[in-house]
Every structure is written in structure tokens, then in C-alpha cells.
Amino acid sequence: MKKSVLFALTLTALTVMLTLGGCGRTNTSGPNNGNVVTIYNSAFSPTPLTVAVGTTVTWKNGDSTAHTATADNSSAFHFDTGGISPGAASAVTFTQAGTFEYFCNLHPAMRGKIVVL
Numbered sequence: 177m178k179k180s181v182l183f184a185l186t187l188t189a190l191t192v193m194l195t196l197g198g199c200g201r202t203n204t205s206g207p208n209n210g211n212v213v214t215i216y217n218s219a220f221s222p223t224p225l226t227v228a229v230g231t232t233v234t235w236k237n238g239d240s241t242a243h244t245a246t247a248d249n250s251s252a253f254h255f256d257t258g259g260i261s262p263g264a265a266s267a268v269t270f271t272q273a274g275t276f277e278y279f280c281n282l283h284p285a286m287r288g289k290i291v292v293l
């Protein structure tokens with residue numbers, strides 16, 4: 177009897193925590209939400225995104241057209257996700273420190289920046 181009361185209380189506490197935890201929802205969108213750049217309305221967000229060396233950054237395309245994340249020619253680290261279809265994602269691992277500017281190869285006015293510390 178006592179055990180079942182304790183169990184009920186634990187369940188209640190868990191439910192309250194899950195309900196109040198505002199970050200619960202965002203954590204489901206990726207392995208680490210701080211390493212995700214969302215593409216929406218032909219813009220990268222957040223930009224700049226600051227990450228630690230060794231971090232894998234994922235671009236998620238929430239638009240209805242394809243986009244890329246392509247490093248500037250002058251970038252010390254060249255990366256290119258290629259076309260990311262609507263609803264799809266592509267990831268790049270940053271293994272060196274620096275500031276890496278990129279753009280969308282299909283819409284060059286779209287620009288972003290990754291700062292690796």
C-alpha cells in the first residue's frame with residue numbers, strides 16, 4: 177500500500193516536471209539542439225552559431241525549396257552539404273577552430289556563419 181502511494185507520487189511529480197519543462201519539446205528535434213541550424217524563410221538560424229571543436233552541426237531545411245550550406249571559397253575549412261531537400265537535414269563536423277562563413281549555393285544572398293572555438 178505504501179509502495180503504491182509512493183509510486184503514484186513519483187508519477188505525479190514526473191508528470192508535473194514534464195509538463196512544466198519548456199525545453200522538453202525542443203530536445204526532441206535533434207541529438208543536441210544547440211548544434212542545429214534551421215533553414216526557414218530562406219534564412220539560416222541561428223547565425224552565427226558558436227560550437228566547440230569536434231562538433232557536428234546539422235542543417236535542417238524547414239522551407240519548401242532546397243537549400244545548401246556551402247563554405248565561402250575563402251574559408252579555411254571547405255564544406256558543402258549539397259542540396260538539402262525540404263524537410264531533410266545534412267550534417268558537417270567541424271574539426272578545427274575558426275570562423276567559417278557559408279552561403280546557400282542556390283540562393284547566394286542567404287548567408288551564415290559558424291564560429292568554432
Ligand SMILES: [Cu+2]
Nearest residue numbers: 243280282283
Ligand atoms: Cu537556398
